[in-house]
Amino acid sequence: xxxxxxxxxxxxxxxxxxxxxxxxxxxxxxxxxxxxxxxxxxxxxxxxxxxxxxxxxxxxxxxxxxxxxxxxxxxxxxxxxxxxxxxxxxxxxxxxxxxxxxxxxxxxxxxxxxxxxxxxxxxxxxxxxxxxxxxxxxxxxxxxxxxxxxxxxxxxxxxxxxxxxxxxxxxxxxxxxxxxxxxxxxxxxxxxxxxxxxxxxxxxxxxxxxxxxxxxxxxxxxxxxxxxxxxxxx
Numbered sequence: 001x002x003x004x005x006x007x008x009x010x011x012x013x014x015x016x017x018x019x020x021x022x023x024x025x026x027x028x029x030x031x032x033x034x035x036x037x038x039x040x041x042x043x044x045x046x047x048x049x050x051x052x053x054x055x056x057x058x059x060x061x062x063x064x065x066x067x068x069x070x071x072x073x074x075x076x077x078x079x080x081x082x083x084x085x086x087x088x089x090x091x092x093x094x095x096x097x098x099x100x101x102x103x104x105x106x107x108x109x110x111x112x113x114x115x116x117x118x119x120x121x122x123x124x125x126x127x128x129x130x131x132x133x134x135x136x137x138x139x140x141x142x143x144x145x146x147x148x149x150x151x152x153x154x155x156x157x158x159x160x161x162x163x164x165x166x167x168x169x170x171x172x173x174x175x176x177x178x179x180x181x182x183x184x185x186x187x188x189x190x191x192x193x194x195x196x197x198x199x200x201x202x203x204x205x206x207x208x209x210x211x212x213x214x215x216x217x218x219x220x221x222x223x224x225x226x227x228x229x230x231x232x233x234x
Contacts, residue, residue, distance in 0.1 A: 052110045057103035061113065064093050064100075064120045071124075072131045075188075080137035082193035090188045093124055094181040121177050122150060128184035129203075137187055139200075142207050146180075149210045153217055160221055170220075173213040179206040 052058075071093060074086045097120070104113050129146055132138040183202035186192050192199075 052108070053112050055103070055107060055110055055113065057100045057107065058110065058113050058116055060096055060100040060103065061116045061120045064096055065116075065123050067093060068120075068123050068127055072127050075128070075131045076135060080132060080135045080187060080193075082188045082190045084190060086188045087185070087190065090181075090185055094185065097121060097177070097181075125177065125180045125184075126150065129180075132184065132187060137196075137199075138183075138203060142203050145207050146210055149207075149214050153214050156217060156221065165221070170213055170216045172209060172216070176206060176209045176213055179209060 067089070071086065071089050074083070074089070078086065097117075100113075100117060104110070104117070126147060129138055129143045133140050133143045179202055183199050183206055186195070186199035186202060
């Protein structure tokens with residue numbers, strides 16, 4: 001063999017992965033652990049890396065989770081009648097969802113934040129729904145449909161997430177949480193606490209949107225697996 005036929009030491013062979021090519025073991029933006037909105041988790045200059053835990057955004061999210069039982073207890077104590085103190089607390093718990101998201105975008109998204117933020121939303125929504133159903137303010141049918149949807153879609157995303165496929169949230173799904181929190185919020189507002197039709201209409205609207213987005217998730221997952229040639233395993 002001549003020298004021209006021998007691979008150069010500066011050229012990677014076809015059997016060896018180049019350092020410029022991501023290997024299958026390296027995380028990408030559509031693998032588990034990506035930030036909300038399915039963007040790659042990257043460290044911002046002067047910010048926090050993907051593995052950070054006690055970030056300002058996470059502390060805000062943990063505060064929302066810790067304060068949620070206080071709001072539920074106030075609902076039970078007041079028997080579903082709104083008070084200004086409860087309204088103020090629920091407004092803060094709902095509005096800080098945008099604030100911790102702003103902090104995460106500014107200072108760097110983290111894997112822990114990507115887990116904690118939707119967890120806080122589910123604690124507030126499901127906890128509020130169940131509490132109001134217990135005292136007879138919300139119909140159990142709407143609550144059960146909501147819980148079933150959340151459990152089913154969480155299992156769906158976890159199943160495909162472990163296989164390296166991320167199913168992004170649709171724009172409609174981002175409104176779902178707002179309407180769910182609003183349904184509870186109307187019951188906490190003393191001016192509108194007796195307007196059951198108002199809170200109930202938001203409640204059933206959130207149920208409808210929840211199941212529409214559930215179908216969107218399943219269809220998006222089916223298209224993604226079809227495009228990658230990956231068959232669904234049972």
